[in-house]
Amino acid sequence: MTPDTPANSSVAPHTAAAAVPAIVPVPVLETEHLTQRYEGREVLQDINLRLQPGESLGIIGESGAGKSTLARLVMALERPAAGVVRWSGEDIHRLPEHQRRARRSRVQMVFQDPYSSLDPRWRVGRSIAEPLQRLPMTAAEREQRLAEVLDAVQLDPDAARRFPHQFSGGQRQRLAIARALATRPSLIVADEPLSALDVSVQAQILALLRDLQRREAISLVLISHDLPAVEVLCDHALVLRHGQVVEHGATADVLGEPRHPYTRSLLSALA
Numbered sequence: 678m679t680p681d682t683p684a685n686s687s688v689a690p691h692t693a694a695a696a697v698p699a700i701v702p703v704p705v706l707e708t709e710h711l712t713q714r715y716e717g718r719e720v721l722q723d724i725n726l727r728l729q730p731g732e733s734l735g736i737i738g739e740s741g742a743g744k745s746t747l748a749r750l751v752m753a754l755e756r757p758a759a760g761v762v763r764w765s766g767e768d769i770h771r772l773p774e775h776q777r778r779a780r781r782s783r784v785q786m787v788f789q790d791p792y793s794s795l796d797p798r799w800r801v802g803r804s805i806a807e808p809l810q811r812l813p814m815t816a817a818e819r820e821q822r823l824a825e826v827l828d829a830v831q832l833d834p835d836a837a838r839r840f841p842h843q844f845s846g847g848q849r850q851r852l853a854i855a856r857a858l859a860t861r862p863s864l865i866v867a868d869e870p871l872s873a874l875d876v877s878v879q880a881q882i883l884a885l886l887r888d889l890q891r892r893e894a895i896s897l898v899l900i901s902h903d904l905p906a907v908e909v910l911c912d913h914a915l916v917l918r919h920g921q922v923v924e925h926g927a928t929a930d931v932l933g934e935p936r937h938p939y940t941r942s943l944l945s946a947l948a
């Protein structure tokens with residue numbers, strides 16, 4: 678038996694190539710015909726999204742357009758009236774509750790107000806490590822991960838022992854980002870994460886998000902009025918108006934050469 682004969686080595690790569698199908702990554706997030714109604718009123722209509730691993734999508738639209746509703750549906754925080762949300766190929770709203778809970782660590786959210794994810798009565802280390810409680814990790818591994826994510830958002834390790842009110846607004850948003858990173862999610866949904874911050878701090882948090890995006894292959898859905906932020910962070914952009922998509926494409930096209938008059942007026946209003 679001589680497996681390394683010339684005949685073998687010339688044939689093997691050919692058969693191997695023929696036998697292996699092209700690898701198509703499973704999208705981190707997909708929505709199909711996603712629709713929501715409140716009190717009979719349609720606030721989101723037929724939203725179709727697809728995000729591959731590491732890709733980022735910016736969502737822009739005026740107040741009341743349905744952006745936060747879309748975020749809550751994507752996060753499986755509420756059920757849609759119709760349509761599908763898939764996390765890595767699985768219809769998340771149709772999974773039994775215990776399976777949905779088991780997958781929660783894969784998708785994390787950052788809110789406009791960092792207090793949404795930081796309990797004011799808890800030392801911040803506890804809030805940041807809280808999503809890790811549901812993962813099979815030892816206490817020492819959780820401590821280690823806490824130190825890693827504080828480092829990732831450029832805060833001292835001893836920050837963990839302090840309370841949220843002892844930080845500035847920008848630092849609190851870093852802490853909220855650390856919490857979102859802790860479970861190594863494949864997707865982060867950030868709903869206006871810069872809006873509550875001073876302009877100079879916005880630039881720092883934006884730089885942090887861009888840095889994280891480059892180092893970790895996390896997909897991002899960024900809801901933002903801040904067009905430069907969408908430009909810097911997002912491959913794709915989507916414009917939402919009255920719950921409907923008016924424009925969706927590569928960020929450079931949507932922001933640079935908007936086709937829809939609504940996008941043009943929105944862009945000049947936001948610029």
Ligand SMILES: Nc1ncnc2c1ncn2[C@@H]1O[C@H](COP(=O)(O)OP(=O)(O)O)[C@@H](O)[C@H]1O
Nearest residue numbers: 715716720738739740741742743744745746747
């Ligand atoms: N829980 C709710 N019950 C009833 N109406 C709601 C609820 N949440 C949002 N809405 C309405 O749905 C529409 C979309 O809201 P929202 O998703 O918060 O928009 P955006 O985040 O773009 O400002 C708005 O008209 C809002 O008033």
Ligand SMILES: [Mg+2]
Nearest residue numbers: 744745746868
């Ligand atoms: Mg909103």
